[in-house]
Amino acid sequence: MDITDRTVLVVGGTSGIGLGLARRFADAGSTVVVGGRDTSRVDDLETVTVDVTDPGSVTRARDTVLAAHPDLDVVVTMAGVMLLEDLRDPAHAEQAQTTIDVNLLGTLRILDAFTPHLVGQGYGDVVTVTSGIGFLPFPIMATYGASKAAVHSYTESLRAHLVGTGVGVTELVPPAVATAGQELVNPNALPLDAFLDEALDLLTRTPTPHEVVVDRARALRWAERDGTYAELLAQRSRPLDALPSHGGDHTTDTPSSR
Numbered sequence: 001m002d003i004t005d006r007t008v009l010v011v012g013g014t015s016g017i018g019l020g021l022a023r024r025f026a027d028a029g030s031t032v033v034v035g036g037r038d039t040s041r042v043d044d045l046e047t048v049t050v051d052v053t054d055p056g057s058v059t060r061a062r063d064t065v066l067a068a069h070p071d072l073d074v075v076v077t078m079a080g081v082m083l084l085e086d087l088r089d090p091a092h093a094e095q096a097q098t099t100i101d102v103n104l105l106g107t108l109r110i111l112d113a114f115t116p117h118l119v120g121q122g123y124g125d126v127v128t129v130t131s132g133i134g135f136l137p138f139p140i141m142a143t144y145g146a147s148k149a150a151v152h153s154y155t156e157s158l159r160a161h162l163v164g165t166g167v168g169v170t171e172l173v174p175p176a177v178a179t180a181g182q183e184l185v186n187p188n189a190l191p192l193d194a195f196l197d198e199a200l201d202l203l204t205r206t207p208t209p210h211e212v213v214v215d216r217a218r219a220l221r222w223a224e225r226d227g228t229y230a231e232l233l234a235q236r237s238r239p240l241d242a243l244p245s246h247g248g249d250h251t252t253d254t255p256s257s258r
């Protein structure tokens, strides 16, 4: 994928990986708009306010972006939340609903809003964002993993639907990256710049890969194929012991495997 001469919207680009990716596109020469609920954090890129859980907000953002940038040709669906859950406590349903609304339905709302434009234009790229956790669960983030597995499956179907339209579909599969508080609790999280260096090296190859899986994410992406799934899942289940319902002290829990 060329990143030097594109017109790009990164939804979920107001912080973290999305903002870092947006700046890489801009530094390479592309025109970039970042979207999110809180655009006040960004003063070096064009912004658009959007809440992916609100269909009206998504429609307004689409109309605003396409009016200013009728040549928009890359859409990145980066908006996501990463919430901890205790499945023995029915109150987790609130986190589960938010997670599905933002990560899964939010992604679908953005794709539905922009796919007709890209297909009508006859060229472009969609970049969806999953996680290593979509392929190997991290049980303390149960619905998060489910939402990302769903986005993976949906991405595969979307690619099939768009064959022959000139619109490519790529899935970014990050491992733990030192953003969104990970830098505070997870010593194994990959520094953002190191992640972006490797991810962009893969993304910019020809042909554009269907999946961008950096080295650190491969053990998760391919655990089932590699026969390491059960062992890794057991390791990644240990933080559950710190939950109050398991007799642990949740306040001292620092989940560290993403």
Ligand SMILES: NC(=O)c1ccc[n+]([C@@H]2O[C@H](COP(=O)([O-])OP(=O)(O)OC[C@H]3O[C@@H](n4cnc5c(N)ncnc54)[C@H](OP(=O)(O)O)[C@@H]3O)[C@@H](O)[C@H]2O)c1
Pocket: 011, 012, 013, 014, 015, 016, 017, 018, 035, 036, 037, 038, 039, 050, 051, 052, 053, 078, 079, 080, 081, 082, 102, 106, 129, 130, 131, 132, 173, 174, 175, 176, 177, 178, 179, 180, 182, 189, 258
């Ligand atoms: N960091 C990791 O370890 C990791 C690993 C694998 C995958 N990922 C995925 O990478 C993506 C970015 O994560 P990150 O680490 O960069 O987290 P982050 O810094 O918290 O960024 C999340 C982005 O999503 C936006 N967002 C959240 N709720 C939204 C909503 N309702 N409407 C519109 N935008 C919304 C936020 O913008 P506003 O707050 O302005 O709305 C922000 O721009 C997520 O999809 C995440 O699941 C992250």
